[in-house]
Amino acid sequence: MIIAGKLTLDDLPRVAPLVCRQTNPRYGEEGTRVVEVGGVRFGVGRPIVIAGPCAVESERQVMETAEAVARAGARVLRGGGFKPRTSPYAFQGLGIEGLKLLRKAGDAFGLPVVSEAMSDTQVEPVAEYADLIQVGTRSMQNPSLLAALSRCRRPVLLKRGMVASVEELLEAAEYLLANGNPSVILCERGIRTFGKLTRNTCDIVAVPLLHQLTHLPVLVDPSHSTGRRSLIPPLARAAVAIGADGLLVEVHPTPEKALSDGSQSLSIPQFARMMRRLEPYLRLWEEELALSDAAAPAAAR
Ligand code: PEP
Ligand code: MN
Secondary structure, eight states: OOBTTBOOGGGHHHHSTTTBSTTOGGGTTTOOOOEEETTEEETSSSOEEEEEOSBOOOHHHHHHHHHHHHHHTOOEEEOBSSOOOSSTTSOOOOTHHHHHHHHHHHHHHTOOEEEEOOSHHHHHHHHHHOSEEEEOGGGTTOHHHHHHHHTSSSOEEEEOOTTOOHHHHHHHHHHHHHTTOOOEEEEEOOBOOSOSSSSSBOOTTHHHHHHHHBSSOEEEOHHHHHSOGGGHHHHHHHHHHTTOSEEEEEBOSSGGGOSSOGGGOBOHHHHHHHHHHHHHHHHHHHHHHHHHHHHSOGGGO
């Protein structure tokens, strides 16, 4: 039943039957769909850390970052070629040139790569270089982009719109599955609230809520969620503790000189330290998973 234009939980099996856990009983109460990105599997085993610069700026910048994040334990490299900036005067990315550099850096250090497509016409060019295609917060409700992605051969990282509800995020994901692309990873990246001290407000409880409502893997982006580098490591630990399937973190060799999102990018030593401090939480996560596996009926595993 729709009340005042809003969905209730009871509506989900009808409006989003393919992403909804209830209508896909093979995943049981806790099972997650495994989404493979260039050989890295999301939704099974330890949470996966995706790291790299907000935007690819130069060969040296992306190579240096890729080498460092791979050494520190990241499994996927991020980096924007096409950048959706709020201001038309801000750096818009290197475009295809940036994608080529990202691919080169990923290949050099054994990391699959993720980059954003902002429009339906960018899907094919981005798919040529990236293993995973990101839908940014400004594009979550762009039906022609979602339709193009649903027909493409790459998995999709769907970020929550900054003013979108959890239900709307699930409906956007349903667009992708309904038109033929089942490989979707969701990402909580913070929503707009009234505070001014953080860029966004991380809706951390959206992680277990999404896990209850859908079988798709769920990531947290502590960079865009906070806008402040000092808040990234604690939020990353909280995200792992609450069950996120992975993290998306911005890292730059010289954040103070970054052409985009420097204030929310970790330096290379800061990223390495974040990863070390995440380790006990990853171990706890594994113990917790073993307990829930032991408690689950065999059919649900
Ligand atoms: C990004 O990942 O750099 C980005 C622009 O993300 P969002 O769309 O969440 O702002
Ligand atoms: Mn960014």
